[in-house]
Amino acid sequence: MSKFLKFTASIVLLGAAWASNAGAQDADAGEKVFRKCAACHAVGDGAKNKVGPELNEIFGRIAGSHENFKYSNAMVKAGEEGLVWDHDSLTQYLAKPRDFVKGTRMAFAGLKKDDEIANVIAYLATFSASAEQAAAEPAPTAAEGGETAPVEAAEAPATNAADAVIPEHGIYHLGREALPEEVAAWDIDVRPDGVGLPVGSGTVADGGVLYDENCAVCHGVFGEGEGRWPVLAGGYDTLTADRPVKTIGSYWPFASTIFDYVHRAMPFGNARSLDADQTYAITAYLLYLNDIVTDEDFELSNETFSEVSLPNEENFYPDDRLEEANFATNVEPCMENCGDGPAEIVMRARILDVTPDGDDESGAGGID
Amino acid sequence: MSQQPEKDKNFVPSRRSFLQGGLTAAGGAAVAAIGGGAALAAGTPDPAITELKDWNQYSGPGVDAAPYGVPSPFEAHVVRRDVPWLTADPISSINFTPLHELDGIITPNGLCFERHHSGVAEVDPAEHRLMINGLVDKPLVFTMQDLMRFPRENRVYFLECAANSGMEWRGAQLNGCQFTHGMLHNVMYTGVRLRTLLEEAGVKPSGKWILAEGADASGMGRSIPIEKALDDCLVAFKMNGEALRPEQGYPVRLCVPGWEGNMWVKWLRRIEVGDKPWQLREETSKYTDLMPDGRARRFTWAMDVKSVITNPSPQAPITHGRGHTIITGVAWSGHGKIKRVDVSIDGGRNWQHARIDGPSLSRSLHRFYYEFNWDGSPLYLQSRAIDEHGYVQPTKNALRAARGDNSIYHNNGIQTWYLKSNGEAENVEVS
Numbered sequence: 001m002s003k004f005l006k007f008t009a010s011i012v013l014l015g016a017a018w019a020s021n022a023g024a025q026d027a028d029a030g031e032k033v034f035r036k037c038a039a040c041h042a043v044g045d046g047a048k049n050k051v052g053p054e055l056n057e058i059f060g061r062i063a064g065s066h067e068n069f070k071y072s073n074a075m076v077k078a079g080e081e082g083l084v085w086d087h088d089s090l091t092q093y094l095a096k097p098r099d100f101v102k103g104t105r106m107a108f109a110g111l112k113k114d115d116e117i118a119n120v121i122a123y124l125a126t127f128s129a130s131a132e133q134a135a136a137e138p139a140p141t142a143a144e145g146g147e148t149a150p151v152e153a154a155e156a157p158a159t160n161a162a163d164a165v166i167p168e169h170g171i172y173h174l175g176r177e178a179l180p181e182e183v184a185a186w187d188i189d190v191r192p193d194g195v196g197l198p199v200g201s202g203t204v205a206d207g208g209v210l211y212d213e214n215c216a217v218c219h220g221v222f223g224e225g226e227g228r229w230p231v232l233a234g235g236y237d238t239l240t241a242d243r244p245v246k247t248i249g250s251y252w253p254f255a256s257t258i259f260d261y262v263h264r265a266m267p268f269g270n271a272r273s274l275d276a277d278q279t280y281a282i283t284a285y286l287l288y289l290n291d292i293v294t295d296e297d298f299e300l301s302n303e304t305f306s307e308v309s310l311p312n313e314e315n316f317y318p319d320d321r322l323e324e325a326n327f328a329t330n331v332e333p334c335m336e337n338c339g340d341g342p343a344e345i346v347m348r349a350r351i352l353d354v355t356p357d358g359d360d361e362s363g364a365g366g367i368d
Numbered sequence: 369m370s371q372q373p374e375k376d377k378n379f380v381p382s383r384r385s386f387l388q389g390g391l392t393a394a395g396g397a398a399v400a401a402i403g404g405g406a407a408l409a410a411g412t413p414d415p416a417i418t419e420l421k422d423w424n425q426y427s428g429p430g431v432d433a434a435p436y437g438v439p440s441p442f443e444a445h446v447v448r449r450d451v452p453w454l455t456a457d458p459i460s461s462i463n464f465t466p467l468h469e470l471d472g473i474i475t476p477n478g479l480c481f482e483r484h485h486s487g488v489a490e491v492d493p494a495e496h497r498l499m500i501n502g503l504v505d506k507p508l509v510f511t512m513q514d515l516m517r518f519p520r521e522n523r524v525y526f527l528e529c530a531a532n533s534g535m536e537w538r539g540a541q542l543n544g545c546q547f548t549h550g551m552l553h554n555v556m557y558t559g560v561r562l563r564t565l566l567e568e569a570g571v572k573p574s575g576k577w578i579l580a581e582g583a584d585a586s587g588m589g590r591s592i593p594i595e596k597a598l599d600d601c602l603v604a605f606k607m608n609g610e611a612l613r614p615e616q617g618y619p620v621r622l623c624v625p626g627w628e629g630n631m632w633v634k635w636l637r638r639i640e641v642g643d644k645p646w647q648l649r650e651e652t653s654k655y656t657d658l659m660p661d662g663r664a665r666r667f668t669w670a671m672d673v674k675s676v677i678t679n680p681s682p683q684a685p686i687t688h689g690r691g692h693t694i695i696t697g698v699a700w701s702g703h704g705k706i707k708r709v710d711v712s713i714d715g716g717r718n719w720q721h722a723r724i725d726g727p728s729l730s731r732s733l734h735r736f737y738y739e740f741n742w743d744g745s746p747l748y749l750q751s752r753a754i755d756e757h758g759y760v761q762p763t764k765n766a767l768r769a770a771r772g773d774n775s776i777y778h779n780n781g782i783q784t785w786y787l788k789s790n791g792e793a794e795n796v797e798v799s
Contacts, residue, residue: 170568329758343715349795
C-alpha cells in the first residue's frame, strides 16, 4: 500500500474533526496567503491553468489529473498510486512540496507556518463544493457583507496635546530619525560600482541548482523563457534584427542590475526569499548561461563582483530626442494641400485583427 | 460591411445595435439611436414620450441604497479592459482607460488604467512608512499622519505609460483608442512636494540623484535626477479628492509630472539620495529605446506632445448619419500646456484649428472639439497637437525615420481613424 492510500483512508477520521473545527481556519486570511501561489495558480470564476493547474474543485481531485495540464511524471504517478487532494494531503504537500511529491515541478519551497497552511486550505475550500459542504456546519463568524461601518466620532489620543515631544530636525520638525537597523532592512539596492553589495558569495554550480528550483519554471531551463516570460539568455547580435531579443547577455548594461532585481523581486510571487549567498549564486549562474563567465567553479562575491562586466554596456547613451528633426520648435506646420495627392490607406488594424474580443489571437510587441 | 457582429460582443451595446441598424440602413445613413432605440417613421409619436415609464410612476431607492455611489447600470460597459496576449500573466500586466467613453479632462478614479509588476499591494496605512535615507543630514521616517501635516498642494497631471501606443509602433494593430492610447489618465492629486520632504531631511551637496522605491513585491525602483525631485514632484495621497485607489498606490504614490508613468512609484516607501543613478531593471533592460544601429537611448523620461481623437473611433462609431457632427479628443504634453490642436478629416492634407475647452493646465490633458457638417462620405480623421514650446506632434513615419522599427516606447505619432460612410471607424495608417 502506497503512502498516499494511507492518507486517503485517514481523512475519513480527520474529516469530521476538521468540519467541527472549521471556524478556526480563516478563509479571508487564506486569500492573502494565496497571493504567494497566485503567480502560478488561478482559482475562482474563469480560472485557467497557468504555470500551475487551476485550483477550482481541488478537493477530491486525483493528483495530476486535471485535463489539459502537463504535470511532472512524479505528480501523475502519485495520482495513479492513490493521492487525492484533501485537507490532510494538501496540508502535507504545502508544508514541503518536494518532500511530499518527489519530482514535482512546483518550484514553491513550501509554507512555513501552520496557520498559513490552514488558512490557504480554508480559502481553497471555498472554491470546492465538496469541501464547502463539509465545513458548512458551524457558520463562520465573519462580519456579514454589505453592512456599513458604524459611525463613531474619531477619538483623540488620551495624552495631552501639550505633552507631545517635538523633534529638532528640519523645518516642520515632522517625522523621526530612521534607525540604522531600519535603513539596513530596506536599503538593499545595488549600483554598478558595487555600492550596496552585501557580504556573501555563491558559485555557478550552486546557482544552477537554485535556478532550476526557483527560476526555470518561468524563465526556462536555459533562460529561453516560457510563454511570454522574459528571456534571460542568448539573443546575441539580434539588436539590429527585425525581432531583437533583449537578454542579460545581449542587452543589459550592468551585472549589478541582475543581483539587485533578483534580490528584491524574485522569484515572482515570493520576493525577498533569497539570501545574499543564494542571490550571488543565481547571478553567477545567469552570467554563465550568457557565457559571460565560463567556469562552473566561478564564485561571485562582493570581492569578485567588479571583475564582471556585460558586453553591451558601451551601447547606451543619454536621451538625445531633441536632436531629431521632428523636435524643431516654432515651425508652423503645413495647413493646406499638404502631402502628395489624396491620402490612401497603407495599413489596417483589421488585417491583423488582434483587438481583444474573447478569442486568443496574439499580436506583436508585447510588454513586460 | 466586413465587420462581424460576433466579434464585437465585448463592445458597447450601442455599437452592436448600431451595426444591426447600419446593416439595414440604405445609402450609409445609419439611424439607430444611442441606447438601442429603434428608428421612427416621421409622424409616429415617440413611445419614450407617450408611454408611462416605471421611473415616471414609482418611487426609487432611498438615500442610503448605495453608501458609496456607483455608475448607472446602463453604463456597465464603461470599464478598463486588458489585452491578454501582451503580457505573461495578469499579476504583472496592464489594462486600458476607456477614453472613448469619457469627456472633459478628469479621469474617474475607477477607470484609471492599471499597471502592476507584482499585483496590487494591499497596504495598511497604519503600518506604512516613508523613509528618506542616503546623502541627507538626517535619515527620517514618516508615518502617513506625519505626511499629512506638511503643506499640501492640489495639482492636475496626466500620467502616460511610456509604452502607450507601443503596440502601434510597427503599424496599425488594435482597433480602439482605449487600446491604442488608453495607458493614460488625468487626475487631480493632493499631496506634499517631494522638495518639502527632502528639505526636512536636508540633502547634502553631493546628492545628485534620488531613488524612489515602492513597498510592493516588485520593489519597484527608479532613479530620478535631483533637479526634477526638487522641482515639481509630488508625494500624493489623494486622487480626485478621495484616498488613492489601491491599484494606484494607496496610501501614497509619487507623481513625476510630464515624465513616463513607470517613474510614478506607487505604494511609495523609500526615497534614497545618492550621487549616481542606480541603473535598476526598469531603467536598463526596460524603458530604454533601441535604435536602428543597435545602440539604445536611456533616461528618456519626458512624454512628448501628443493627441488622439476619442470620438468617433473604432469603439465609438457615428450612429446618427450625416449632418452636424462633433469630433472630440484629448491632447497633452510632458513639456507644459497645449497651445493648439489641429484636426484633419482628409488624412493630413488640410487642417483646421480645433476648439480647446475646459482648464488648460501644464502637464494635464486638454479637451478639444471640432464641429462640422458630415456629408456621409468616408474620411480619414487625424489630430495634431502643438504645445507651448512649439513642439509639434509628429507623424508615425517621421518617428520611424528617426528611430527605426524597434523603439516601442514614446510613440507620440499622429493617429488616423478611417471613418466609413456607415459611421464605423477603423485604425489605419495613410500615405
